[in-house]
Amino acid sequence: GQQLNQSPQSMFIQEGEDVSMNCTSSSIFNTWLWYKQDPGEGPVLLIALYKAGELTSNGRLTAQFGITRKDSFLNISASIPSDVGIYFCAGRQAGGTSYGKLTFGQGTILTVHP
């Protein structure tokens, strides 16, 4: 099925560094979401973006909804060991029948070295 193009696939960083990942699509989305998934767990919502151009923060996380509605990025500042995990972007298309019907990216695996 269709998936969003998420990059990078993996990142290895030192504790304290900033991280940036992004997601692009050939289709327009009216909502972008960013999730984190730990091993053996389901995805947990980090940030939701509902308006083109919107920039939203949640603690050390900042995400933006691209003005073209075809892309989004997530930044994590001053990374800490518990940031380790897999980050997914997800998009919801306009005219969709339900909020929960999402298209996900392939994920970015983040490793933080102390």
Add this chain to the structure above:
Amino acid sequence: GAGVSQTPSNKVTEKGKYVELRCDPISGHTALYWYRQSLGQGPEFLIYFQGTGAADDSGLPNDRFFAVRPEGSVSTLKIQRTERGDSAVYLCASSITTNTEAFFGQGTRLTVV
């Protein structure tokens, strides 16, 4: 419990067998979603329910897959004649209504040998 609960956590079955995966949504949540997550991939939408009815089953890969939610709460995903390619984590999510964000369960890891 407070969250979405999925059972079993792990299921190993032989090729050709029938399996049922169960999802207990958060109490009071009317919308329920099933996703499949293959190794190294993001979740892929399978089906969602509004109440007892399947509102959108466009993601079900073929007619071996079927899901029910007879009383508008617990849902069961049923897979007939399992194939090795069905091996994946099956995630369930629920939301208060179809216009609110959904919460995911921990998933059921299905392995077909």
